[in-house]
Amino acid sequence: xxxxxxxxxxxxxxxxxxxxxxxxxxxxxxxxxxxxxxxxxxxxxxxxxxxxxxxxxxxxxxxxxxxxxxxxxxxxxxxxxxxxxxxxxxxxxxxxxxxxxxxxxxxxxxxxxxxxxxxxxxxxxxxxxxxxxxxxxxxxxxxxxxxxxxxxxxxxxxxxxxxxxxxxxxxxxxxxxxxxxxxxxxxxxxxxxxxxxxxxxxxxxxxxxxxxxxxxxxxxxxxxxxxxxxxxxxxxxxxxxxxxxxxxxxxxxxxxxxxxxxxxxxxxxxxxxxxxxxxxxxxxxxxxxxxxxxxxxxxxxxxxxxxxxxxxxxxxxxxxxxxxxxxxxxxxxxxxxxxxxxxxxxxxxxxxxxxxxxxxxxxxxxxxxxxxxxxxxxxxxxxxxxxxxxxxxxxxxxxxxxxxxxxxxxxxxxxxxxxxxxxxxxxxxxxxxxxxxxxxxxxxxxxxxxxxxxxxxxxxxxxxxxxxxxxxxxxxxxxxxxxxxxxxxxxxxxxxxxxxxxxxxxxxxxxxxxxxxxxxxxxxxxxxxxxxxxxxxxxxxxxxxxxxxxxxxxxxxxxxxxxxxxxxxxxxxxxxxxxxxxxx
Numbered sequence: 001x002x003x004x005x006x007x008x009x010x011x012x013x014x015x016x017x018x019x020x021x022x023x024x025x026x027x028x029x030x031x032x033x034x035x036x037x038x039x040x041x042x043x044x045x046x047x048x049x050x051x052x053x054x055x056x057x058x059x060x061x062x063x064x065x066x067x068x069x070x071x072x073x074x075x076x077x078x079x080x081x082x083x084x085x086x087x088x089x090x091x092x093x094x095x096x097x098x099x100x101x102x103x104x105x106x107x108x109x110x111x112x113x114x115x116x117x118x119x120x121x122x123x124x125x126x127x128x129x130x131x132x133x134x135x136x137x138x139x140x141x142x143x144x145x146x147x148x149x150x151x152x153x154x155x156x157x158x159x160x161x162x163x164x165x166x167x168x169x170x171x172x173x174x175x176x177x178x179x180x181x182x183x184x185x186x187x188x189x190x191x192x193x194x195x196x197x198x199x200x201x202x203x204x205x206x207x208x209x210x211x212x213x214x215x216x217x218x219x220x221x222x223x224x225x226x227x228x229x230x231x232x233x234x235x236x237x238x239x240x241x242x243x244x245x246x247x248x249x250x251x252x253x254x255x256x257x258x259x260x261x262x263x264x265x266x267x268x269x270x271x272x273x274x275x276x277x278x279x280x281x282x283x284x285x286x287x288x289x290x291x292x293x294x295x296x297x298x299x300x301x302x303x304x305x306x307x308x309x310x311x312x313x314x315x316x317x318x319x320x321x322x323x324x325x326x327x328x329x330x331x332x333x334x335x336x337x338x339x340x341x342x343x344x345x346x347x348x349x350x351x352x353x354x355x356x357x358x359x360x361x362x363x364x365x366x367x368x369x370x371x372x373x374x375x376x377x378x379x380x381x382x383x384x385x386x387x388x389x390x391x392x393x394x395x396x397x398x399x400x401x402x403x404x405x406x407x408x409x410x411x412x413x414x415x416x417x418x419x420x421x422x423x424x425x426x427x428x429x430x431x432x433x434x435x436x437x438x439x440x441x442x443x444x445x446x447x448x449x450x451x452x453x454x455x456x457x458x459x460x461x462x463x464x465x466x467x468x469x470x471x472x473x474x475x476x477x478x479x480x481x482x483x484x485x486x487x488x489x490x491x492x493x494x495x496x497x498x499x500x501x502x503x504x505x506x507x508x509x510x511x512x513x514x515x516x517x518x519x520x521x522x523x524x525x526x527x528x529x530x531x532x533x534x535x536x537x538x539x540x541x542x543x544x545x546x547x548x549x550x551x552x553x554x555x556x557x558x559x560x561x562x563x564x565x566x567x568x569x570x571x572x573x574x575x576x577x578x579x580x581x582x583x584x
Contacts, residue, residue, distance in 0.1 A: 148239045403431065477509070557574045
């Protein structure tokens with residue numbers, strides 16, 4: 001062999017053995033390969049690396065879930081069956097869908113297919129989903145708000161006519177807007193005149209919601225039965241702002257609470273928010289965790305709080321939020337009836353925290369962490385000797401607390417081998433807080449016992465500087481397992497009958513069970529301060545009519561004994577809970 005030819009052959013072989021560069025943007029089209037045209041968002045190399053599963057029969061490739069994976073770049077068009085070509089086109093469209101570019105079509109013309117059979121290669125035309133028109137469709141949005149809302153939508157959503165549809169941009173903008181708005185915006189792609197119209201469908205929700213509640217969750221000292229109410233209003237000063245006013249009092253009138261909160265977005269997507277809140281509370285020793293020690297007094301507290309919140313990121317409908325807050329709290333307590341002078345203290349409490357949350361039909365969750373401390377020198381928080389007038393000896397005025405909290409709710413029908421009827425629901429709620437070694441003033445003690453923490457025990461059965469509790473609930477939704485083939489014969493059966501699998505019926509009835517556990521620990525405890533553990537279990541019944549009238553009945557049994565200076569709880573002792581809510 002000629003030496004020059006031999007050298008050229010060696011160089012060619014060495015070049016062929018080099019690793020394939022992944023940064024290549026082009027795939028050369030040969031007489032027996034697959035090529036692409038019309039692709040803008042994805043390179044030809046990326047498209048050629050899509051995997052398709054085939055089975056070979058009689059020298060032809062056919063789609064098969066049990067077949068072998070082929071890269072498009074390795075497939076010879078001459079051996080493709082018509083079904084195999086269709087499968088390749090589906091996989092390409094699905095890949096575009098996965099990366100957030102819906103309404104993309106991969107097309108092979110009849111002439112291109114027959115040309116590939118003769119060894120000329122297969123040409124696939126990519127028609128990426130482009131917006132031919134944008135329009136906003138509204139439902140009952142009042143005029144003044146409508147104009148401002150449309151302007152916010154146009155500013156927030158970076159998709160205009162002629163652009164390729166990008167669902168990630170839609171999720172990041174519209175999803176964030178919908179979290180804090182009473183105008184729910186849903187993007188819908190509508191084929192029209194050989195083009196794609198992007199419709200923003202705006203659904204108006206009620207802008208004023210009034211809720212009233214009767215329950216028996218109160219303490220023994222102030223009376224179990226309480227009445228409360230709240231008013232929520234949106235779009236008062238600017239689009240998507242929110243005002244909440246709430247009040248609570250016991251029927252005996254010895255414990256009460258009034259609070260207000262106003263949230264205003266700082267940008268069109270509500271990704272940055274300012275929250276201002278304040279409250280007034282009239283409470284007793286049991287409300288702040290000192291009832292278990294035998295101390296009895298009344299107190300008042302006033303607070304004001306300013307918070308900056310920012311949405312840091314979003315993933316698959318879940319949002320990560322960070323916040324920084326500054327709270328001032330003024331507390332006064334009167335124990336002159338037992339010979340102790342009136343006590344007063346002010347606290348200035350900066351805090352930082354993170355929240356990760358998602359609200360969904362089948363699954364919702366919220367996980368958060370917070371660290372908060374007091375700046376005693378700034379507002380003159382009393383030293384230990386004066387601070388004990390508030391009801392606790394040796395309390396520190398310079399303290400830091402750290403806490404985590406969470407909520408998780410989901411339906412488990414799929415794990416039970418059933419259709420997703422949304423009949424079996426579980427919920428986990430928990431919290432843990434640590435004083436990091438400090439002895440906290442009464443207003444900051446962790447309290448467990450009662451409906452909000454460990455059911456089956458009296459309210460504030462145990463308290464401590466550090467505490468943790470976990471509540472587990474299982475609920476079975478009776479109407480959702482009814483036979484869909486049975487037609488509703490009257491109004492009574494109509495409100496209980498699901499229209500389809502997983503439907504939320506007008507009247508929902510639930511039977512459930514629960515178990516709760518909680519612990520408290522005290523820093524440098526005195527002889528009468530205990531580190532307690534509570535555990536309970538119980539049954540529940542609920543009724544919900546159109547989410548406007550809600551009834552909940554629960555009974556919890558204590559499974560762990562508890563003894564303190566003023567109370568003893570034995571195994572088997574129980575508490576009954578009632579809640580009735582009406583939304584106007």
